[in-house]
Amino acid sequence: MKLRKMFLLALGLTVINGCAESSALIKANSTSIRTDIFEELASDGVAPKGFCDLHITSTFKTHKPGIYSASDIHGTPDYKLLVNIGGQAVLLQGSLRNENSDPIKLVDPEAGDGVRYRFSKNLRLKTGTHKVVVALPDDEIAVAREIVLTDGKMNHLVVEPAYSSAPGQRRPGVSTTSFKEGIRTIRITLNGQDL
Helix, strand or coil: CHHHHHHHHHHHHHHHHHHHHHHHHHHHHCCCCCCCCEEECCCCCCCCCCEEEEEEEEEEEECCCCCCCCCCCCCCCCCEEEEEECCEEEEEECEEEEEEECCCCCCCCCCEEEEEEEEEEEEEEECEEEEEEEEEHHHCEEEEEEEEECCCCEEEEEEEEEECECCCCCCCCCCCECHHHCEEEEEEEECCEEC
8 A cells, every 4th residue: 555655646746747847848938039940931832952841730629618617718719839949939820620520439539529629830940950849838738859850851740639548447458538638748740750
């Protein structure tokens, strides 16, 4: 019993530490300290030598507005995705639509009635290594990674949610996560490779 209490305490401290780290990342990266890292593109084109294009996309689902409180911004246009590259920040506005989907597979974390967000942004920046911070400020979730971009190439940065576990009976080997429980963290891939 004592070992279990110690484990739960350690787990609780890890979660608190993770939240504190995310909050600090969001606070430090919410505003731009530079304006020369990237340029927002309105249309596709060919990147000049020494530059490349970065297409950022994300899609995920949240609960509808007003489910938990009147001030909850989930399911509204005010819910945004923050991206900071090398000290230059941009808030991505999502396009959203109501979605009530049936399970596609046995355990589908996005099945049910909610709001689907789609975020997209095209940027042009210098080739090389860049520090990227991606965050959902209203959920206090942030991750920092380094990306390496090559000359003249269209790069694809995809941000995906990892939803929290759904309450209820667990079955061995079956993941039971749901968008209704919120987003636990985000995963980032660059050109199909996990970061």
